Amino acid sequence: MTLKGKVSLITGSTSGIGLATAHVLAEQGINLVLHGLASDAEGNKLAQQFQQNYGIETLFDNTDLKDETALIAFMDNAIEQMGAIDILVNNAGIQHTESIDTFPASKWNDIIAINLSAAFHTMQKSIPKMREQGWGRIVNIASVHGLVASANKSAYCAAKHGIVGLTKVAALECAEHGITVNAICPGWVDTPLINNQINAMAGNDKLTVKQAKYKLITAKQALPEMTDPLQVGELVLFLCSNTARTITGSAIPIDGAWTAQ
Known part of the structure; x- marks a missing residue:
């Protein structure tokens, strides 16, 4: 089975793991919806570079994932312009470290919104079309902190544990529709x-x-x-492959044995 011509939306794909994943998928001829913290000019330039280098269709959007209304409009626009989202990669995330007793409520709300709630909204918008066509891949970039905790990371750990739980629920709901849903849990990247x-x-x-x-x-x-960001991208690609078609509902560490201890 070829992935060429499929459409992938990757949140937070203007840098780091998201950008590396975009390159890995683009090499397979997968069309891309890029998203991230970049101006329209910067993002559109990046999208054009992907078009020229890989011969694929691209779209860029810098929607604030904390804004539920804007996020839903972003998803509707992406699906309308690209036809469907076949491969959804929820990668965007932010961090703040502070003890619970002084952790700002605004920071908590932002982290939960971007790291967890945004993934719910993108999945909710993508799954109906995946179900209709009988094929889809959802990969949520969680963290070792979706499996274990560290002090001073209450919101981040709560969000990443939530992503792992959301992944499992979606995998159960989508199992009979040709859709796999998995989480990747990186350690140091x-x-x-x-x-x-x-x-x-x-x-x-x-x-x-x-x-x-x-x-x-x-x-x-x-x-x-x-871990090199490209390694995470390669794992995303593997989870999209036919070889991985029975891997679903998993939270896969790529963490140098962090969670083995």
Whole structure:
């Protein structure tokens, strides 16, 4: 079965895991709805680059996922313009770390809205057409924090645990309609944000960057290596393949044995 000509919508796809996943899927001839924190000019330029480099159809939107009305309009527009969303990748997410007793309610609300509620709305809009055509793939990018907790991450852990639960429910509801629904749970992923954290640790603890990187990673996971965003993209692609057609309702760690401990 070829995935060429399918349509994938990836939230948060202008950087990091989302952008890497977009490249992996585009290489297979999958048309893309790109979304992220970029201006219209920047986003449309990125969409044009994908069109030129991969010969696919693209659409860009920078809708604020906290705005339910705007999000639903975004989904309706994407489905109208692209015909359907065959592959939905809920990747967008934000973070804030603080103890529960002082955690700002506004931060809690934003994290739950973007990391969890937005996925519910995109799934609700995508599933009817998937069910009608008898095929669909939904991949929710959760986190190890959808399986285990860390201090000072109450909203993030609540949202990611929620994504794992939502994934399981959707998998049960969609199982007889050719739709699989899975969650990917990354540990440390090699992104600029993590590199900033490593550099700060190196300065504070008087370590080399290499030493700081090792210290940061092994504080949580056994494998002293971060996951490349492209590896997550490749796992998304695998879950879309015919080989993975009976994998559904799973929360798959890609975490260097973080959750094995």
